[in-house]
Amino acid sequence: MTPTLPTRQPCPPGACNCGRDALQEAPLADCRILLLTRQEEQRLLERLENIQSLADLEHMQRRLFEQLGLRLHIAPGFNEVRTMRGIEIRIDELPGLCRKTRQSIPAAIRRGLELHPEIAYRLLDAHDLLRDA
Structure with a gap:
C-alpha cells in the first residue's frame, strides 16, 4: 500500500483558470504542481522573501523546476531598472498553477530583493548592466 501525497485543494468554481x-x-x-498545498506555498513564499544571495535565488529557481516543474525567469526589464518593479519576474504557463500563486511568487521575490538590494545589484551585474555603454 503506497501512501498518497497531499494535493492542493481545488479553487472555488469561477475564481481561477488554473486548469x-x-x-x-x-x-x-x-501533476507535480498539485503537490504545492497552501501550507507548502506559504513556506515557499516565506523562503523566497528571505533569500540571502543571488546564488540562493538561483538555487530556488532550480528547486522549483526540479520539484514542481515550475520555470521561473528573473532578469532586468527591457527599459531602465530604477526600482524592483523594473526587474522582470516571469513564470511560464503551467496547467494546475493557481492564479493567486502565479501572482504571489513574483511579489515574494520582489519583497526579498527590497530587503537585500545587493542581490538585485548582483542580478544586474550578471545580466551585463553596462551592455549598451
Whole structure:
C-alpha cells in the first residue's frame, strides 16, 4: 500500500483558470504542481522573501523546476531598472498553477530583493548592466 501525497485543494468554481481538473484527467500529465498545498506555498513564499544571495535565488529557481516543474525567469526589464518593479519576474504557463500563486511568487521575490538590494545589484551585474555603454 503506497501512501498518497497531499494535493492542493481545488479553487472555488469561477475564481481561477488554473486548469486543475483537465490536468488531473490527462493520463500522462505532469501533476507535480498539485503537490504545492497552501501550507507548502506559504513556506515557499516565506523562503523566497528571505533569500540571502543571488546564488540562493538561483538555487530556488532550480528547486522549483526540479520539484514542481515550475520555470521561473528573473532578469532586468527591457527599459531602465530604477526600482524592483523594473526587474522582470516571469513564470511560464503551467496547467494546475493557481492564479493567486502565479501572482504571489513574483511579489515574494520582489519583497526579498527590497530587503537585500545587493542581490538585485548582483542580478544586474550578471545580466551585463553596462551592455549598451
